[in-house]
Amino acid sequence: MNGRSKNGRSNNKAWFLIAGLIILIIWVYPCLAASTHLRDRVIEKTLDNGLKVLVLERHQAPTVSIYLRFRVGMVDEGGKGLAHLLEHMLFKGTSSVGTKNFSEEKKLLAKIDQVGQKLDSERKKGKAANPKVLKELEEELKSLQKQASQYVITDEMSLLYTENGAVGLNASTGADLTTYQVSLPSNRIELWARLESDRFANPVFREFYSERDVVLQERRQTHESEPLSKFWEQFLAVAYILHPYRHPVIGWEPQIEFLSKSQMEEFFKTYYVPNNAVIAAVGDIRAEEFFALIKRYFGLLPRQDHLPEDIATLKEPPQIGERRISVHLDAQPQLMIGYHKPTLPSREDYVFDLVDAILSTGRTSRLWRRLVEKDQIAVRVNTANGMPGARFDNLFMIMATPRYPHTVQEVEQAIYEEIERLKTEKISDRELQKVKNQLAGEFIRSLNSNAGLASELSYFESVAGDWRYIDTHLEVLDTITADEIQEKVKKYLSEENRTVAILVPKSGGGGK
Template identity: 50%
Template sequence: MIIHASRFTPGGFLAKRTLALVVVLVCSLSPAPSPSFAEGPSLADRVIEHKLANGLTVLMVERHQTPVVSINITFGVGGVNEQVGQTGLAHLYEHMAFKGTRTVGTKDFDKEKLTLAELSRVGTLLDQRQRELAKKGSAVTPEEQAALDALQKQVTDLQAQAGQYVVGNEMALLYQRHGGVGLNASTGKDLTRYTINLPANRLPVWAAIEADRMANPVLREFYKERGVVMEERRLRNDDSPNGLLFETFTSAAFRAHPYGVPTIGWGSDILSLTPEATEAFFKTYYGPNNATIALVGDINPKEVIALIERTFGKIPAATATPEIMTVEPEQRGERRVEVEFDAEPIVAIGYHKPGLGHPDDEVFDVIDEILTDGLTSRLQTILVREKRLAASVGSDANYPGVRAPNLFILTATPLAPHTTAEVEAAIYAELERLKTEPVPAKELQKIVNNIDADLVRALRSNSGLASQLALFQTVAGDWRHVLKSRDRIAAVTPADIQRVAKQYFTKSNRTVGTLVKYAREKNLTAGNEVAR
């Protein structure tokens, strides 16, 4: 399986790039790697695994070329784990995780915690009162407004009081002082990740910081950060043509499964999130038994294990995380949605497909490569270069997640004066071709060759290897899941592609989202800008 990261580009289309490739593992972890890829013993023999009594999984690979280590902490929690009315919690907690702990980010936590508790109480009361008045359906009375203003003033005053104890950005500054680079985090549908690169002799600093963050996070500046997330939502979803299209498209494709909910959350849910709910979410999902730490670089595994046992080993395991019970029902008819925006048209087409571990998953990876990987791929050649129907075209075989059944999606931006309908028809023609014409062996071999070429480049990346070890340990339950991925991809036959194309690329299994450009003009009489 090859996992791609999807991103919305300024040009207005869904582009595809390979994440510090899984082929780092696919080939070099295989029992008999090609000599050109060898770097001493195979990585299958070099990955050292250790599991703590509290359930924390540690994966290590020694690489002594430079005195640095790349570290990836991945938690098996994302947007799929949120409840109705609390969407966006996983993403909000990712923000809050950088606010510090009982010892980092504060001048006096004993005093600060009292103010934070009162701020949480009054802030929650203010949120509730605002919702009640919004539902009222009539004008707010002067008395109601005065009471609301009083609560708002209390919140403002308490925020200022709590702010007196805050040491801003102290965690990042600590890492910076000790040579850390690349401090980052990300939240997706299936998981949340925290990364850092450090001089190898600073591992004790890392262990102290991260064990403290896992055990004792403090939700300081909560309402300020909630506002930041809300602004992020406006920027990336509400006011972005790509973001709004894919949010609408995805929610149409998934009627039941939480894959249909935006990871950043719905706006009304974000504004109702509370410190209490966020802390409960943390206690449920961010325990050591739901985490994997991957370290790659200049390390001594025995010393690393002893260090992690002394620090992370003290953290108690969380209770078992709730299982996601919802299964997306079979789609029984094409779904089409339109989003109006003052932007160039885009079309997104999605077909339901199996998730990680299903025998057909690798077949979709191959189809993904055939259709859009590189300038000589089929859709790039026909739509972009030859017929010039589209300015761009892309695909993704695992959208928006990998754990559960997901979507194979294709996206394109028409090249004026061509329309989304023309581009859509051209894409369907190529999908029909996959059903009726066997893919030549030479074309399939090119895909394997491309994977091998990517491997040569990716082997140099400690962070890429750490990323993939933690990723597959989390989503598949075992990093060894990828040991034979390259072989499975190489074993895909033309008949497999035809069978999968016929089974899944059907109208009844299809969701189509279209960004429709609408014009703005000046209403000269009223002097106001209007849309039509």
């Protein structure tokens, strides 16, 4: 006899449950409290020119993370690639950074612009272009670029940051926003203010034509030659018929090829203005000192009193029937399904955060258990709420890769069966609470680092219009009921509201 009674096993089980509850209380509830307490810790200020500044002091280490976001992205230029190219160009320096002699360089830049415009005009003629004229202009442009290069200090801005201990220097362009970020020692904050204010007050778009070629090459390498990127582009072009979310962030090649410097300069003057920007700083920083620094360096930047009406306010017409596309590429079979839905901060968006977790977060999620483990018809399945952006109504996405020899059609049918379950069978209290706890943990972990918190503060201030979305997010999630999930799934995850894309391997084979 082992001496362990039935009661003993029950007691052990009870202790495990108690221990689990203690861990939950230790982990989740302080996290919830930390999130809620942001409203008492974040200090905000808006300059007279409209620049919004958010500061959260954390003095555990002598570093600070700073995010500068402009509320401008691909949607504001309709897929031309202007926003992305501009982000590249803003690393080229200013009239005082990135140059050995700007007065001499400036003369050459003017000549480069004249020749570059003539070359573009001739190229636009296509087959009617004069080969001799093209060759002469190309040679002249190349010669001028070589002369101008003697004045360029390549990557001087990045080097200044690196030499002063900065890490994580980066920039990114999305459908909705453009972001410039860095983490650096807190005694180097003034260096950041000087460099960034200069970047946005006195940019010099040197090496424009060569950088445009770099972006074209990037487009060919990461989109034209990358099957999944091409698949995604084709999907979006079908899912949206009017809204600019239908375009790729990098732009389409025929438009990138002829982007002009004057277009980019006008785009910069229109959108890179203080009342269209948010700065968030988190770390070893004194709020009032930082505000004074921002006012000194950014306060004289002129506001744009009449920002253009969003072209993205063109509302996507309601979908009234399934849209379906087959894309033939040299790649493994893939499936994409998207459903139109409202964006944040609508209640529907919170609901689909939960649906996302129910269907594909972790190995205990419904789609993973059904498609990957039980039926073994897929090697990968995941969902995503809020694609391809969040400033405007977006998509709830489901993506899957069939397991050979199973087909895309088998996977698609199994997904619809799981969606039907959500419509007809109310989710249990236990499962609902589990996914709410998962989301709480994930959300709080994203706020653990200075950079993570600066990112979230600046993102939600830019997209949702208020950084306090962070504080209320978990509170609202907790009010979502099983009935509400069932109702919204029935309303939005319908056949007439879905777009389906199937990647068909050119060479044929399994999963076609």
